[in-house]
Amino acid sequence: MTAGRLLSVFLLGAALSACGTFPDIPPAPDSASVELDDVPFFPQSRYQCGPAALATTLNYSGVDIDDRALEQAVFLPGREGSLQAELLAASRRHGRIPYRIAGNPEALTSELAAGNPVLVMQNLGIDALPQWHYAVVVGYHSGERQWLLRSGTERRHTASHTRFLISWQKAAYWAAVTLPPGRLPASATPATVTQALADAERVMGAPTVLPGWEAAVTRWPGQAELLFGAANAQRSAGHKHAASQRFEQLLISDPEHYAGRNNYADLLLALGCPASARTVLAPAQQARGLAPALEAVIAATAGELDQYPAQPDREDCPAAPS
Structure with a gap:
């Protein structure tokens, strides 16, 4: 096989762009309640929500790793946080394929129903003073219209649909799942x-x-x-x-x-x-x-x-x- 004569699937990803304003958020989904109780939890230290959230999804997929082992690979001290690209790259280095998923509530509930926790990015601040944060969506309660997350120092953080969607929308609805090859x-x-x-x-x-x-x-x-x-x-x-x-x-x-x-x-x-x-x-x-x-x-x-x-x-x- 001659490399110079072969072509491969090679696509360029689009860079994340922040939203300056947010229109009406999508309504809460009508899907059944679901919660992935056995998703592990790694409480974050200051500014290190990225390693903690990624360790959560990698562990759930079968990778034996904790947030401290990921800190050096994905934490950028100068930015006091982690970039999405570093999280995706670290997933691949540990044998898991990261998939970006659609930024809507239906995609989240579809993944949860399939047993896949979802890594999401949020902006918990305001446009003029953003507070970027990574969390892992592990459940949805349809009656209360609440989302359940592994977030920060809370193993079972609950957020109303409106509050969660606004923070997610301000981070351009960024979301990903990390899965073993074949899933x-x-x-x-x-x-x-x-x-x-x-x-x-x-x-x-x-x-x-x-x-x-x-x-x-x-x-x-x-x-x-x-x-x-x-x-x-x-x-x-x-x-x-x-x-x-x-x-x-x-x-x-x-x-x-x-x-x-x-x-x-x-x-x-x-x-x-x-x-x-x-x-x-x-x-x-x-x-x-x-x-x-x-x-x-x-x-x-x-x-x-x-x-x-x-x-x-x-x-x-x-x-x-x-």
Whole structure:
């Protein structure tokens, strides 16, 4: 496999922007009450709500770590707190995939119903004097319209729907769950999962993240970017024939996925099937209006193919889609 001729799922995340004003907050959800009683609690020391909140979600997911072990990695003394990026990065370093979830009450209750505590950011102050805070949502009581959190020095902090939503809204509704590879958030979308898995793969490696790609393909069969990610991860894990199957599914779902055609052609070359590789790559070579970087990679793969004689493949080569 030649790194220069392969393409990967690589998406850029958007930076968090604070809200200067907040319109009407969403109404309280009508979902059933739920509380995750067994979520651990790490009371925070001054300014260190980030390590405490992250230790809470990581421990619940099966990582044996406490807030003191996370302080050096995520606490920034100059800012007297932690940035979201540091929390997400620390999750990956400890073998968990962080997923950003939608900023609405329904996403929170969906995750809670699935057994996933949610790490949230709040602004407990005012716009002119913000007081940034991380907490973990562990429950919702529909009758009282109250949210339950592991927060600060309180193991079971209760907040009215209005009070919690205002503080969350002032932090741009930032929320995330941290899950083992192979588990997906209940409220996830294909786009958010693709982003999370691609980010995790760069740190954790494709073989480790592979169960996540496969779980996503199972939930959303035929979704092109997920099939592309799963195919690439299968190949990186050394599963060439499983990768071939995923690439075939990708091209059936989206024949114009030219990055997928390039990577599948490269895989077929590695399998000793240059004729099938030519068949797969031909539509990509003929395509017009592609990004220059993609055109260059396709040209490199075509150049590699030119080194092989034009003759039929072995009988055991995949019958590649055209």
